[in-house]
Amino acid sequence: MSPLTAREVARRVLDRVESKAAWATLALDGELGRSGLDERDRRLASELVYGVLRNRSRIDRALAAHADLGRSPPKVRTALRVAAYQLLFLDRVPPYAAVDDAVAAARAVGGTKLGGFANAVLRKVARDREPALPPEGTRARLEAEHSLPTWIADELAAALADTPAELPRVAAALGEPPPLIARANRLRTTRAALIEHLTVAGITATPVGEDPSMAVRLADLGDPSRSPSFVAGSWTVQDAGAQRVALVAAPRPGMRILDACSGVGGKATHLAELAGGTAEIDAADQSKTKLALLAETAQRLGIAGIRTLACDLLDPAAPLAPAYDLIVLDAPCSGLGVLRRHPDAKWRLTPDAVPRLASLQRQLLDALVPRLAPAGALVYAVCTFTRAEGPDQVAQLVARTGLRLVHEERTWPPDADAFYVARLER
Secondary structure, X not given: OOOOOHHHHHHHHHHHHHHHOOOHHHHHHHHHHHHOOOHHHHHHHHHHHHHHHHOHHHHHHHHHOOOOHHHOOHHHHHHHHHHHHHHHHOOOOOHHHHHHHHHHHHHHHHHHHHHHHHHHHHHHHHHHOOOOOOOOOXXXXXXXXXXXXXXXXXXXXXXXXXXXXXHHHHHHHHOOOOOXXXXXXXXXXXXXXXXXXXXXXXXXXXXXXXXXXXXXXXXXXOOHHHOHHHHOOOEEEOOHHHHXXXXXXXXXXXXXXXXXXXXXXXXXXXXXXXXXXXXXXXXXXXXXXXHHHHHHHHHHHOOOOEEEEEOOOOOOOOOOOOOEEEEEEEOOOOOHHHOOOOOOHHHHOOOOHHHHHHHHHHHHHHHHHHHEEEEEEEEEEEOOXXXXXXXXXXXXHHHHHOOEEEEEEEEOOXXXXXXEEEEEEO
């Protein structure tokens, strides 16, 4: 049996994303793990998967000028997209290599006829490139150029209604590959010392944000888990937007803290670091798998004092403390703020997801507010930019509970993922 190629791996992942609504990150990790590809081909496979997902509408416009994609078998459509991405966006790939590979893939699905069809379509794309984009400055241009579904473009425009000139820049940034951002572990090092150490190791490391930020942008690193300083617990991976959550929370030593919907531990460990390692932190999540990863991260970073709780926060019998000085809820959300990391969400989500998730967020907030100590603070965060899940959600919470909104902020790419963070106090 012939070994897999990077293009075959990419097609397998994209087929799973489209036909089974698989998460691209997980599907790609699984396929790469089984592929036996070397590092160079692993990078190409990743480039093809994420490149197609980031630019799918634009790719389909180019293909649709020469073929009815709706009548093409799904696997042939995927082969055409992978090849067209290379033809339109990758200068270093010879056109014949992209075309010949897609023709062979189409022939394997439907014989000589489909192989000839793929060959004819792709040669026209290679010759004609893509149809002219709509005029500059129009919403149609924004959607076409950055492959944004109309409803997502509408949500983004609503979020930026006070600064409409920012819309094209942010839309473009949401379609770019994200940077790798580290968070220096303040319990073991300083940001300056970490940057110096990484620079000596041949890694490009630059500071992100002002004090008290410990964020560092990394380049030329490769797999973070293979870095000796990562293994030693000097730093961990966390986007600058996500780091704002714990910074706004501003935990103090000795606090009793609940990290609700904790996930794999980026916030819990950051809260622990900011509190000098002396806070009592309950990290709650429904996923035991995520909590196991949290425990591993805490151990690597040398952090004690985090208790993991696998529970449903909406269950009145959840084993939580009766009162917390600080509650941090990074709530389940539409995730539109991290499209540059998960571009497949553009094609998985539908507009009805926003009100459904906003309803869940409201239920979580109403379940957690009673556990807030008399002088306690609640920090609410979502990695999205919809108003329903951000400022509107918080305004409704204030009206229901009488909590005081003392701070709210947004982050935007390219500087950070798009987060909304609010701090409320009794």
